[in-house]
Amino acid sequence: MADDELAQIRAARLAQLKQQGGGRGGGPTGDGGHDDDQKKQESEARSSILHQILEPEAQDRLGRIRLVKESRATDVENRLITLARSGQLRSKVTEDQLKDMLASLSEHEKQSGQTLESVKVVRRGGWDDDDDLDDLLKDS
Template sequence: MDDAELAKIRQARLEQLKAASAGAGAKGGLSSGGGGGSGGQEQAQQQRQQQEEARQSMLNQILEPEAADRLGRIRLVKEQRATEVENRLLMLAQSGQLRQKVTEVQLKELLNAVADKKEEEKIVVSRRKGWEDDDDDDLLDL
């Protein structure tokens, strides 16, 4: 990834943060005005949409088309996992750890890493089989 792409990503993130802080200030102004409840909801919805567009723009800059397609298919099945991978990719891009666009193979590796992490968090309940209770045997000797 070259410096121009990183600059675009940083600029998009900066605009996203500015929009978030401006939206929070505007919400306070509307609620103290006493009657703009639906306007605040519309503004919040518009802000979320702008953030999502900025996010997609950054992802398009750091993912090759095949990797973006795979991530889109994963989103259809497991939206939470796709979001986790996207967050990790964006974090890597913002920290400057991505040197080039992410390929489909690299995306698979990242997905496997996220899947392995999830498997470690599973709770396994093992039950004792055949623990003996002599009281039940008495009922069978009728």
């Protein structure tokens, strides 16, 4: 069964490489339909690979992550596809393994300072609304 999955991954990768090689040599053609077809085929190839390497529970979790933060889901997908293509995945990825991968991604982002989860508001000191109001009332 693992040989069938590997063959399907290789076929999807070969199709992707053929698409990339064919699109580079011709230059811009002005044909927007070709780009849409290529993007659709790449998306289908990614979906196929992910379907082959993820258990159903992990697929569901990745789908929920995509709803909340698409960039995070894309990062995880790219990492999973890279691992699959390099032969580092020996079995389908479980939901727990996906959670571990997400945790390691979060730690990596925290260490590199890429998170934008907190906002620090610094207010300037030295002014007070109450004093200004009292000054206006005294002058009138």
